[in-house]
Amino acid sequence: MKKYALVALTAVFSSGVLADYYGGNDIASWSTARLRAKAGTASSADYVEAGTLRGLAIGVHDSFEGTAICSPPGATNGQIVDTVTVYVDNHPEKRTENASKLALEALMKAYPCKR
Numbered sequence: 001m002k003k004y005a006l007v008a009l010t011a012v013f014s015s016g017v018l019a020d021y022y023g024g025n026d027i028a029s030w031s032t033a034r035l036r037a038k039a040g041t042a043s044s045a046d047y048v049e050a051g052t053l054r055g056l057a058i059g060v061h062d063s064f065e066g067t068a069i070c071s072p073p074g075a076t077n078g079q080i081v082d083t084v085t086v087y088v089d090n091h092p093e094k095r096t097e098n099a100s101k102l103a104l105e106a107l108m109k110a111y112p113c114k115r
Contacts, residue, residue, distance in 0.1 A: 024095030070113035
């Protein structure tokens with residue numbers, strides 16, 4: 001029982017640590033890790049970072065699909081991630097901005113909804 005109480009207390013006091021801020025520099029770093037993973041030269045940390053990038057891009061896409069983002073039928077998860085990474089690569093001046101905001105901007109520009 002003490003073990004579960006300790007885990008619960010640790011979770012409560014460390015919850016602020018989990019609410020980290022990710023920005024465009026993180027996307028750029030994760031993109032580099034993704035390239036290493038594709039090339040077969042990745043470390044374990046690279047796979048985690050590539051997965052984080054994938055989760056961010058697809059999560060933002062899926063959250064706004066049909067409202068702010070209207071991707072074409074057949075758009076793949078890889079294309080969605082590529083869209084975000086290319087946008088950040090092409091806009092280094094925005095790398096201090098929030099990662100989710102940048103992903104949304106990238107996807108809205110690439111896949112606008114017709115009004």
